[in-house]
Amino acid sequence: MDHIAQSLIRIVGEARFSDRPEEAYFYSRDPGLMPPHKPDYVVIPERVGEIQEIVKIAAREKIPIVPMGAGLALTGLIIPLKGGIVIDMKHMNRVLKVNEGGRYAVVEGGTSQGALKAYLEKNHPRLRHSIPDSPATATIAANVMIHGQGRLTQQYGFNSDMVSGLEVVLASGEICRIGSCALSPDWFSKGPPMPDLTGLFLGWFGATGIITKVGVKLYPKKRLRDVEIFVTDRDDLIPEMVYELTHTEMVEDINIFAQPKPMIFKDNHHITMFFTGDTEEELEFKRKMVWHALDRFIKSKDGGFMGLPPVMKPTLLETPQRSVSRFADVKKGGGFEYSGPIIMVDRYPQCVRKIVVLAQKYDLGYSGMARIIGRSHAMMYGFAFTFNRADPDMMERTRKALHEVSEFALEAGGVFWKATVHEQKMAMDRMDPNTLGLMKMIKKNMDPDGIMNPGNWEVD
Numbered sequence: 001m002d003h004i005a006q007s008l009i010r011i012v013g014e015a016r017f018s019d020r021p022e023e024a025y026f027y028s029r030d031p032g033l034m035p036p037h038k039p040d041y042v043v044i045p046e047r048v049g050e051i052q053e054i055v056k057i058a059a060r061e062k063i064p065i066v067p068m069g070a071g072l073a074l075t076g077l078i079i080p081l082k083g084g085i086v087i088d089m090k091h092m093n094r095v096l097k098v099n100e101g102g103r104y105a106v107v108e109g110g111t112s113q114g115a116l117k118a119y120l121e122k123n124h125p126r127l128r129h130s131i132p133d134s135p136a137t138a139t140i141a142a143n144v145m146i147h148g149q150g151r152l153t154q155q156y157g158f159n160s161d162m163v164s165g166l167e168v169v170l171a172s173g174e175i176c177r178i179g180s181c182a183l184s185p186d187w188f189s190k191g192p193p194m195p196d197l198t199g200l201f202l203g204w205f206g207a208t209g210i211i212t213k214v215g216v217k218l219y220p221k222k223r224l225r226d227v228e229i230f231v232t233d234r235d236d237l238i239p240e241m242v243y244e245l246t247h248t249e250m251v252e253d254i255n256i257f258a259q260p261k262p263m264i265f266k267d268n269h270h271i272t273m274f275f276t277g278d279t280e281e282e283l284e285f286k287r288k289m290v291w292h293a294l295d296r297f298i299k300s301k302d303g304g305f306m307g308l309p310p311v312m313k314p315t316l317l318e319t320p321q322r323s324v325s326r327f328a329d330v331k332k333g334g335g336f337e338y339s340g341p342i343i344m345v346d347r348y349p350q351c352v353r354k355i356v357v358l359a360q361k362y363d364l365g366y367s368g369m370a371r372i373i374g375r376s377h378a379m380m381y382g383f384a385f386t387f388n389r390a391d392p393d394m395m396e397r398t399r400k401a402l403h404e405v406s407e408f409a410l411e412a413g414g415v416f417w418k419a420t421v422h423e424q425k426m427a428m429d430r431m432d433p434n435t436l437g438l439m440k441m442i443k444k445n446m447d448p449d450g451i452m453n454p455g456n457w458e459v460d
């Protein structure tokens, strides 16, 4: 056994270390299309001190480290492109603190969405956080690292906008606290009114530091939730409809989906709206406001509310929505990737037409889904394709389709979300040179030896 392996075992013990090929296989891939690449070592730390020691070894030996949550970002961000040490964060899964009055929680850097949700339901039933529709094992730190979106995004922005502080292990192995927690015991702000340093980490995919604690803002959890779906065949009217809906400020979350299967959904666009309230009266009032906002589209016969059979509601009201994961395996064989550019809402018709063209051109199963970010400030448009991993031809067709999506996203004025390495390069080639210069400055100083998730945001 080599000396690096021995040092890592000294830190985490044999049970939480592996350099065996069969285990490296699982850490070499994700469900998406990026070719696999094996790590040399995998470690599963349980304490911040262990992460510090691991990072110090990586810095001394100049070998890569790749932090990993659940590995569900799908765009290859946890694939150890240059080998090295994968740090599997999942054992750091504790909720450390909830401040009920200040409505925030502090969790460890590998805490899953499901763990925080369950903890709050049991101990703080009047609070909740912004849960994405990814499987419940997805981690909170990784989700804010990639600027994910969840159930409260229409009201409060990206999930990363709801961060209230970070603790990070830097490439040197030092620990750094970001936000009010840098000088106060309270984790109520990620920066303001001081400089907001979370930007040195969030969006960098672990290429500047490893999050060991994250503070997230919590929001009121109302007693009741309901869902309505407004259906239209006019993609060109969707931006106007969303504008009217967001003007009401009555809706928790707005998702729009268009997909060819099952048949009931074909050729239509479905605006799914979620409402919350503490009483039936509150819900009824919100429903009325929304009906009123969309009334003119009903009168012009451009859309109408879908009568939702009672059996459908619980599925739609699930958080996270398991139906999203079920789509991921429609083709069987475990292949799923979606590109989700962040783009203006008025580009909805272009996006939805593009996904139909691509699905036909490459003969693929697809689902198009938009999640509204803020009060119609932007949307994440998910170009989702499912494929069978045992079918290399289908994988290649999906790869080509997603490549076209990347080109399209930039042409349509969008920016990449959870960008693949290829998209990162496209973005860096096209961005303002002074912005790129600033990124170079940050990366060079934060990770002078280039050991942090190398291959990602390689600005040099």
Ligand SMILES: Cc1cc2nc3c(=O)[nH]c(=O)nc-3n(C[C@H](O)[C@H](O)[C@H](O)COP(=O)(O)OP(=O)(O)OC[C@H]3O[C@@H](n4cnc5c(N)ncnc54)[C@H](O)[C@@H]3O)c2cc1C
Pocket: 066, 067, 068, 069, 070, 071, 072, 073, 074, 077, 078, 089, 109, 110, 132, 133, 134, 135, 137, 138, 139, 140, 141, 142, 143, 144, 145, 146, 147, 148, 149, 150, 204, 205, 206, 209, 210, 211, 212, 324, 325, 328, 453
């Ligand atoms: C069916 C399905 C539905 C989805 N729906 C949504 C959705 O509604 N909203 C949404 O936002 N996303 C969604 N996703 C995408 C993705 O699963 C989530 O964003 C998820 O939160 C990613 O978390 P993860 O733990 O799997 O991240 P990983 O893939 O493990 O990591 C993502 C990135 O973060 C880095 N990282 C991980 N942990 C740390 C750490 N502690 N410190 C520093 N860097 C770290 C990794 O190196 C990597 O670059 C969905 C995915 C699937 C499969």
